[in-house]
Amino acid sequence: MKFLSSLSTRHYVYIVGLLLLALVLASCAGFDLGDIVKVKTPNNIQQTTGLPSTLSLNEAETEYQNWFNQTQTTGAQWKNNIEKAGELRGLFSQLTLSALDTVGPTVAGLPVLGPALPALTGIVGLFLGSGRLRKEKEASFNKGLEKGRDFTGGSGAGGAGGAGGGTTA
Numbered sequence: 001m002k003f004l005s006s007l008s009t010r011h012y013v014y015i016v017g018l019l020l021l022a023l024v025l026a027s028c029a030g031f032d033l034g035d036i037v038k039v040k041t042p043n044n045i046q047q048t049t050g051l052p053s054t055l056s057l058n059e060a061e062t063e064y065q066n067w068f069n070q071t072q073t074t075g076a077q078w079k080n081n082i083e084k085a086g087e088l089r090g091l092f093s094q095l096t097l098s099a100l101d102t103v104g105p106t107v108a109g110l111p112v113l114g115p116a117l118p119a120l121t122g123i124v125g126l127f128l129g130s131g132r133l134r135k136e137k138e139a140s141f142n143k144g145l146e147k148g149r150d151f152t153g154g155s156g157a158g159g160a161g162g163a164g165g166g167t168t169a
Helices: 009-028 043-049 057-108 113-126 131-168
Strands: 038-040 054-056
Touching: 038 057, 043 057, 054 057
Parallel strands: none
Antiparallel strands: 038 054
């Protein structure tokens, strides 16, 4: 420590100059500073790729490019699969709607099946889809049934009472 404090500014300049000269000569000889500088690898990337916790800068750049390309490829494949599934869902939806459009008027003319068609499709819808969707559909169906009961019960009693009240008065 005493040695460093006894050095003058000129000595420091010479030491820095020698270090720079050594680095320039090492670079000319093919020595790469990227092999000395270390980079930390994130934990989730270590777990998915099996890379060590620290890499040299040169290795890290190469591994990052490989990881990035693989991630983009995987993401593009997943997006493509989602789009294909969406197209299939649209196709099935169109087929179902066109089948209902075709069968609907025919069934509507039958006295029992006409009014029952919406109820039957609602009941079938309860058994399709995920659990959450099924619960939502069931709640909506039950609410619709209650509103229908209120509507038919309320209009029949209210209409008869209103007409009867009008005739008696």
